[in-house]
Amino acid sequence: MDGALSFGVDNSNLGQNTIIQTKDIHMENKVVKKYPCTVRRATEDDIADLQRLLVQVNMVHHLGRPDLFKPNTKYSADDLKVLLHEEHFPVFVAEDATGNIVGHAFCQIIEHKGERLLADIKTLYIDDICVDENERHKSYGSHLYNAVVQFAKEIHCYNITLNVWACNPGAVAFYEQCGLQPQKYGLEKILES
Secondary structure, three states: OOOOOOEEEEOOOOOOOOEEEEOOEEEOOEEEOOOOEEEEEOOHHHHHHHHHHHHHHHHHHHHHOOOOOOOOOOOOHHHHHHHOOOOOOOEEEEEOOOOOEEEEEEEEEEEEOOOOOOOOEEEEEEEEEEEOOOOOOOOHHHHHHHHHHHHHHHOOOOEEEEOOOOOOHHHHHHHHHOOOOOOOOOOOOOOOO
């Protein structure tokens, strides 16, 4: 483990039993005191909390771009029951000191092998990180992100990627603070009818 992270990891099993206890996190040459937090793989018992958080994420997008996002969630309860058992779609939850789910991270493991253009690499794509709107600015997002980074290292990923919508400047700032840099740009022109 490099000096950028400071949390213990039980990596004896990277499956459903992976638990990452987080402590203080060292970022940008400073130690930031964090609220106690446990990050673990999500289970079917977490579906109601996952859906609650998915509503919050979608509302940020819907309010920012109602022309693109409906006031709905990305996954139904039935979708989540299937997704939580998919090997290449790890989902993590953050629990506070009392065991309440305060955040989630939906990820996807993407492997490029033998392609004509792209190098042979394994990427951990972060589809979504969300911290409950009532629990923000308590470092739970940093805990989730750092746990995802540790997981990606353990499964030998080359990089971590994600997309963030321009209508979500708080997320852009958070990811920049975590050290992510632009990899590519998606541009748009809305056509008048």
